[in-house]
Amino acid sequence: MPHDHHDHDHFHHEGMSPSGHPYRADNDGPLTYWQRMEIAVRELLVEKGLITPAEIAAQIEAMDARSPANGAAVVARAWVDPDFKARLLADASAASREMGFDIGPLHLIAVENTAQTHNLIVCTLCSCYPRNLLGLPPDWYKTREYRSRAVREPRAVLREFGLDLPDDVTVRVHDSTADMRYIVLPARPQGTEGLDEAQLASLVTRDSMIGTGLPRKP
Amino acid sequence: MGGQAAGPVPMQGHDFALWEKRIDAMMVLCGQKGLFTVDGLRRALEDMGEDAFEKHSYYERWIAAVNQNLLEAGVYSLEELATRMEAVAARGPTYAEAQDG
Numbered sequence: 001m002p003h004d005h006h007d008h009d010h011f012h013h014e015g016m017s018p019s020g021h022p023y024r025a026d027n028d029g030p031l032t033y034w035q036r037m038e039i040a041v042r043e044l045l046v047e048k049g050l051i052t053p054a055e056i057a058a059q060i061e062a063m064d065a066r067s068p069a070n071g072a073a074v075v076a077r078a079w080v081d082p083d084f085k086a087r088l089l090a091d092a093s094a095a096s097r098e099m100g101f102d103i104g105p106l107h108l109i110a111v112e113n114t115a116q117t118h119n120l121i122v123c124t125l126c127s128c129y130p131r132n133l134l135g136l137p138p139d140w141y142k143t144r145e146y147r148s149r150a151v152r153e154p155r156a157v158l159r160e161f162g163l164d165l166p167d168d169v170t171v172r173v174h175d176s177t178a179d180m181r182y183i184v185l186p187a188r189p190q191g192t193e194g195l196d197e198a199q200l201a202s203l204v205t206r207d208s209m210i211g212t213g214l215p216r217k218p
Numbered sequence: 219m220g221g222q223a224a225g226p227v228p229m230q231g232h233d234f235a236l237w238e239k240r241i242d243a244m245m246v247l248c249g250q251k252g253l254f255t256v257d258g259l260r261r262a263l264e265d266m267g268e269d270a271f272e273k274h275s276y277y278e279r280w281i282a283a284v285n286q287n288l289l290e291a292g293v294y295s296l297e298e299l300a301t302r303m304e305a306v307a308a309r310g311p312t313y314a315e316a317q318d319g
Contacts, residue, residue: 031306034278035237035313040302041285042240044294051247059243124220126263127276136242139231142276148224160227175220178256 071133072204120211122150128176238277254287
């Protein structure tokens, strides 16, 4: 196979990172054109006095600190507190801020899974995602395959994630935009009556808040 | 691309590299400082055409779109960018060596 820097299928399967992701060839390979552009643009922004290195470092730190645990805490609160749940479904941005999460200026909408309805989120344009509550999106969320097919054959996509929904469950697909993002409020699993809020949060997976999965069973 | 036919969803992921996180951070900061908007990012991404999606990775497309918007906003010139990218290349063959001027 010819060597190609821009090969889009350059994942390495033999070595896995500590978090279970394959390493990517360009993490430690030769300096690429786009890395040079990143360095050059960043340095020019700093030299023009528009951005400081400290701001970039702080932004990366804030981003790294966000994880699906934030979203899970919101979901668990909604499961134990009906008033909070009502506020979340009315205005998810405000309800999340109530719990101390920075949502930024965007409009966040929580969509509730019930016995009759299953919700799935996608961004067909690109990669809009409730990143303030879930962290950065997984790679598959950004792929052509997911974005194309989630709106065309969501049940087939869900089966690839191991979720085979009965025909009598309605699937609603929500297409995100830069200013309007969705998060799924999954249904509280049965048999969790005795669990406290923190124990409930530990059942809430990232994929259950995207709609490609369900919460763990206790 | 919504609604088009496509193959199975690839489930592999990867850890974000420092240069990718820096691009993400720059985009957020440029938005906060009013240098350009997320709509500007989108427009530049759409202008690349469909094949850019196959040829370039996610954050490669992002840095190209960030750069396009900053050039249009007059934050720096094409000459300044070219000169700096050459200087960066001269620092060394890896990202670690080239990342700090």
